[in-house]
Structure formats: C-alpha cells, structure tokens
Amino acid sequence: MAGRPVHASSPQGRFAHGAAALDGRVLEHAEAYGKNLFLRFTDRGDGAPPWLHVHLGLIGAWRWFDSAGTQTAGRPLLAADGANRRLLLQAGSGADKVSADLRGAMTCALVDDAQLDTLLARLGPDPLRVDAEPAGGYALVRRSGAPLGTLLLRQDVVAGSGLIWRCEAPFMAGIDPHRPGRAVSEPEWAALWSHLVTTMTAAVARGGPVVTPPGPAPAGEQRFWVFRRTGQPCRVCATPIEVEPMAGRSVWWCPGCQAA
C-alpha cells in the first residue's frame, strides 16, 4: 500500500476517530521495531498525527484480501464477519485493490513524533534490524539477578523476543533459562544474539510459522527444540523436556543440554 492513498475505516467503531483521521492519506512507509508496527502517513495539514502504531498483542491479527474479497494472507478466519474489524485499510481500485483487516490488536493508535520516540526509547536491540546494538541488551542482563528466561521476555533487553524465543534461544546457546543474567558471559550473550538473528530472520523469510531446528519441515508445521515439548525427548540428547512456570508463564528446557 506504500505510496498510495489509503481508505481507512473502523467497521467495529472502536477506532472510528483514528480511521477518520487516516482516511484518504498516502501511506509513506511501514516500519517495525520489535513487536511494534509503525505506518507513516502524509501530513494533511489538519494536525492529525503522522504515525499509526499497531501492536497485535496476544490475539491480534492482520488478514489480507484481494479485489475479489479472497483472503491472500494471514491466519484463515473460519467464521468470517465484519463485526470485529478494528481497522480496515484499502488501497488501489479495480483488480489492483487490496485490503488489510486488523482484528483484536492490543494497540491501534495514532501517535506523533514525540510519542514515537517515547515508545522506541523503551525498546532494546531488535535482532531483525541491521542497526541493532546487542551490547545495550547485555548491559541490562549482566547486572540483573533475574533468570535469563525472564530477561528474554523484556522488550528493553531484546525487542521482539517472546515466549518462543526465551525458550529456544537458551537451548541453542546451551544455557539453562534459570541462570541469572549476571552469570551469562559476554561470549554466551553473543551466541544467544547470533541464534536470535539467524532464527528470527529465517522465520520472517518463511513467512512463519517458526521453525528452529534445522532440516525440512512440512509447510505450515511448527517445529521447536523445546517450546511446548513437555516430556518429549530432546532432539539432541533424548532427555525428556521439562516445563515450569517462570515470570507467570511456562518455560521449557532440556536438563541434559542446557548448563546451569
């Protein structure tokens, strides 16, 4: 949609004011920082903020449709209806028309440059960005007594990391997620970061879902080293994968491969 005027509406009504402020403006570009998506729209001179900030949270999703109304991307919606559309963006006309349907997002708001700066200031290095500086994340890790598995959920440590990565990255680096941050060495952090860059980049290239172990996986299948593999044998050493609550959510790890 970039470079084209966009028709915006909020069929659900929850974002009606914002959609009205966006309607008809040209989308200049889209950029992601961690889990946050920012869309910049041209200034129409009416004082409306330039940025649309979207965070999908736990359940949000974008779904894309072509001019015929056929879904072309995003998780299929079985019981399709327009009632829960937070934001509907449409660009082009005739056969070139495309639509993006946003549902269930945790955040969908217009922000100005200052608010954007505030949001970005809370984010640490993003493994998917070439300008990322992982040392900033390590500075927080090395002076924290919190477990690595907890630190890897913090967006100021690694922007974009989440439950999958807080399990998979420690496995790939051979570190027990219970290990306190201050006991993670600089080379170990470098290894964690390298694994995050490689696997997150691969996930984006694949268009998801995420696949961390090397080797072929059937289209649409998710394969992980430890994530949600409670009791199953480790793919490396066959030790049963363990699970336990950490920071209010589950953490999975291999007691055989991951050094305390």
Add this chain to the structure above:
DNA sequence: TCCTTATGTATAC
C-alpha cells in the same frame, strides 16, 4: 453452548 487456550503487556496490588 460453555469453557479453555493463545507466540502480550499495562496496571493494580
């Protein structure tokens, strides 16, 4: 039809 779960985070204790 109801209940649970989901790759997240802000806020109130």
Add this chain to the structure above:
DNA sequence: TATACCTAAGGAG
C-alpha cells in the same frame, strides 16, 4: 503476582 483486555478456535458437555 494477579488480573484485565482483545478475538477466535477447539474441545467438552
């Protein structure tokens, strides 16, 4: 640490 919030799918009854 608990809970609220948003939506949709799958399973139990």
